Amino acid sequence: MKYQIISPSDPLKPFVSYYWVLETEKIINETERILPTGYMQLIFYRANRAFSHTEKGWQPRTFIGGQTNTYNELTLTGTIKMIAVSFHPYGARAFFNLSMLDFLNRTIPVDCMGDKKLEELEEKIMDTEDIRTCILLIEAFLLKRLITDQDHYFKRLQYSLLMAKIQPETKTFQLASASCFSTKQYKRIFNEYVGINPKEFLRILRFQRTLHILHNQPSILFTDLAFQAGYYDQAHLTKEFKRFSGYTPTQYKTAWISYSDYFADSDPMSFLYK
Numbered sequence: 366m367k368y369q370i371i372s373p374s375d376p377l378k379p380f381v382s383y384y385w386v387l388e389t390e391k392i393i394n395e396t397e398r399i400l401p402t403g404y405m406q407l408i409f410y411r412a413n414r415a416f417s418h419t420e421k422g423w424q425p426r427t428f429i430g431g432q433t434n435t436y437n438e439l440t441l442t443g444t445i446k447m448i449a450v451s452f453h454p455y456g457a458r459a460f461f462n463l464s465m466l467d468f469l470n471r472t473i474p475v476d477c478m479g480d481k482k483l484e485e486l487e488e489k490i491m492d493t494e495d496i497r498t499c500i501l502l503i504e505a506f507l508l509k510r511l512i513t514d515q516d517h518y519f520k521r522l523q524y525s526l527l528m529a530k531i532q533p534e535t536k537t538f539q540l541a542s543a544s545c546f547s548t549k550q551y552k553r554i555f556n557e558y559v560g561i562n563p564k565e566f567l568r569i570l571r572f573q574r575t576l577h578i579l580h581n582q583p584s585i586l587f588t589d590l591a592f593q594a595g596y597y598d599q600a601h602l603t604k605e606f607k608r609f610s611g612y613t614p615t616q617y618k619t620a621w622i623s624y625s626d627y628f629a630d631s632d633p634m635s636f637l638y639k
Contacts, residue, residue, distance in 0.1 A: 366393070366445070369496075374504055379523065380456035381507065386496055387447040399437045400576075401569045401609050402626040405457040405468065405560060406430045407450040409490050409499075413443035420472065427475040427487040429457070431468025432561040434569065436611050448490065448499055450507075451626075454566070455522045458558040460510040465560030482506065521545065522558055529570055530628075533595030537563045570627065571595050572609045575602065577628035579618065587614055 367388045373381040382404060396418075407429050414423045418438040432454075458465050461480075467473075475487050486506045493499050525540040540563060541551030555563045575594040578585060585593075591602040606614050617623070 366390075371500055374508075376511070377504065377507055379519065380453055380459040380511070382451045382453050382456070384500055384503070385447075385449050385451065387445060387449075389441075389445045392443055393445065394440070394442045396438055396440045398611065398621075399433075399439055401433045401435065401572065402451075403432070403454050403566060403569050403573060404451045404626065405432060405454075405465065406452065407457075407503075409448045409487065411446040411448065411491060413441070413445055415439040415441050415445075417472070424472055425474035425476075427490075428472045429461070429468060429475070429478070430472045431465065431470060432559065432566070432569075433470050434561065434565055434609075435470070436609060448496070448503070450503060453523075454526055455519060455558040457560070459512050459519060460507055462512060464557045466556045468560050482510075518554060518558065522555070525551075529567060533571065533574060533593070535567065537567070568605060569609065572605060573625045573627035575606060575614075576623050577625035579614070579623035580625060583618070583623070590614070 367386075367390065369386040371384040371386065372378075373384065407427075408424075409427045410424065414426060416422070416439065417424050418440065419435075420437075424439070457468075475483050483506075486502065489502050490499050493502065521544040525544045528543050529535045529540060537551065538548045541548040544551060546554065552563060555561075555566070559566060561569075571594055575590060575596075578590055578593050582590075587599050587602065591597075591599045594602065596602040596605065603613055606612065606617065610617055612620065
């Protein structure tokens with residue numbers, strides 16, 4: 366499979382983490398385990414769709430995938446041509462004037478959203494073969510939809526999430542205080558903009574940190590891993606790791622190459638904006 370990551374244009378970078386493209390050069394039949402990343406996504410299937418074992422059905426042709434707090438298994442068969450937008454945790458709210466909490470653990474088809482402009486984008490993407498042109502179409506759509514009248518919320522959430530990324534043991538009340546919100550206000554705004562409650566998001570962030578440490582220190586002792594990732598002890602690490610991945614850390618290291626989407630070291634490559 367050919368996997369490509371593309372950077373957004375500068376005006377969209379505060380809200381869009383990256384675009385990704387997945388294509389197969391031959392017929393495949395593979396099952397992938399999808400882990401919680403902390404990102405919402407807008408996904409376009411331009412050929413065969415994946416079968417979701419969690420939802421017990423084929424994924425929609427085009428959909429918005431909300432935050433998830435558990436793993437999912439997808440089976441990819443036939444020819445795969447996918448384009449996706451990965452939003453920063455609060456980013457999707459900048460383009461869709463809806464509560465992101467409504468998308469939690471759900472894949473909402475575009476044709477169920479009552480959004481004619483989004484449906485028109487879907488048709489354009491399906492009718493366009495060139496990947497570069499598809500990305501430009503998505504960019505044009507997002508730039509027209511960008512909501513800026515509540516920019517102060519986005520900036521304060523961005524600051525609090527940066528704080529959470531840097532400090533493994535950060536608590537919700539500390540994030541609220543740093544954002545100049547009461548804890549009650551922060552939880553309400555976080556739910557609406559990020560699509561999951563802050564305590565649960567911090568657990569996902571801790572799990573993603575664990576994957577990042579494993580990627581960079583594959584021989585690390587699990588007691589040290591627990592400490593660096595912000596867990597109470599190794600037992601806490603194992604319990605949380607199994608919840609989000611379905612594996613113990615030992616099983617995961619045996620079956621998969623560890624990688625964190627949220628803590629990726631390198632910036633996405635871009636062939637559009639040089």
